[in-house]
Amino acid sequence: MKRIALAILVAACFTFPAPAELPFAQDRIGWNKPAAPFPIIGNIYYVGTAGLSVHLIATPAGLILIDQGLPESVPEIEENIARLGFKLTDVKLLLAGHAHFDHVGGLAALQHDSGAKVVAMAEDKPYLESGHIPFGPCRDVPTVPVKVDRTVRDGDSVSLGGTTLTAHRTGGHTPGATSWSMTVTEGGKAYRVLFASSTSTGGNPLVTVPEYKNIVADYRHSFAWLKSVKADVLLTEHQDLSEEIARAGRAKQGAPNPFIDPTALPRYVAASEAAFDKELARQRP
Numbered sequence: 050m051k052r053i054a055l056a057i058l059v060a061a062c063f064t065f066p067a068p069a070e071l072p073f074a075q076d077r078i079g080w081n082k083p084a085a086p087f088p089i090i091g092n093i094y095y096v097g098t099a100g101l102s103v104h105l106i107a108t109p110a111g112l113i114l115i116d117q118g119l120p121e122s123v124p125e126i127e128e129n130i131a132r133l134g135f136k137l138t139d140v141k142l143l144l145a146g147h148a149h150f151d152h153v154g155g156l157a158a159l160q161h162d163s164g165a166k167v168v169a170m171a172e173d174k175p176y177l178e179s180g181h182i183p184f185g186p187c188r189d190v191p192t193v194p195v196k197v198d199r200t201v202r203d204g205d206s207v208s209l210g211g212t213t214l215t216a217h218r219t220g221g222h223t224p225g226a227t228s229w230s231m232t233v234t235e236g237g238k239a240y241r242v243l244f245a246s247s248t249s250t251g252g253n254p255l256v257t258v259p260e261y262k263n264i265v266a267d268y269r270h271s272f273a274w275l276k277s278v279k280a281d282v283l284l285t286e287h288q289d290l291s292e293e294i295a296r297a298g299r300a301k302q303g304a305p306n307p308f309i310d311p312t313a314l315p316r317y318v319a320a321s322e323a324a325f326d327k328e329l330a331r332q333r334p
């Protein structure tokens with residue numbers, strides 16, 4: 050009985066659009082508009098929606114997906130994977146960016162449909178497995194609980210078919226927010242790619258947060274780390290922050306790969322840190 054009830058609940062979560070009365074209803078509609086998939090660089094592709102990035106990395110041993118969008122994004126993500134000529138059942142690893150409903154809401158369904166293993170940072174694992182994060186605006190938006198198959202810590206690596214991704218804990222937005230880095234080769238040259246996790250304040254309380262006492266220190270650490278590294282290609286969890294669809298448009302017009310832009314990461318971090326400082330000053334009594 051329990052299984053049947055769960056199956057009905059899961060099907061309901063995955064099948065129906067978000068009812069208008071749910072939190073973030075209008076945001077969800079905008080984020081979930083369809084987007085055509087496109088190649089980024091080397092073996093990296095975009096298979097997300099208009100607002101929510103889902104990055105696919107193709108290796109000879111199978112596919113890796115970073116982020117999984119909203120529950121209602123799953124049919125679009127699956128269609129985009131197919132449109133690029135890839136098979137959903139070839140997805141072997143599902144990497145979590147951070148435990149908010151707009152980036153891991155589709156994780157349970159994609160885990161079910163692909164049979165892939167879920168990899169997540171230790172600090173976000175309890176939220177993924179309970180389907181609930183206890184602070185910030187997302188506490189009102191539960192996600193379908195998932196089993197985390199592999200837990201990583203800052204600096205750990207995940208490899209598949211000759212591609213190695215390194216997990217960097219860039220906490221603050223959530224305690225286990227994870228930026229992933231890898232090297233790609235295109236045209237005989239190697240490029241450093243950073244999949245940066247969200248560092249926005251995103252409505253988070255920053256002052257007196259009993260559920261996350263180190264929140265400000267974690268944001269500060271993340272900004273310092275992001276300023277200490279270099280990336281030839283910046284990719285973000287909301288594609289507009291790294292202008293991915295816009296860059297894909299320029300690529301179509303024959304420009305040299307527009308995703309190669311070493312100025313993107315420093316600009317992104319500077320804007321994010323300035324917004325954080327402003328919000329912290331606003332919240333402090």
Ligand SMILES: [Zn+2]
Binds near residue numbers: 147149222247251
């Ligand atoms: Zn978030």
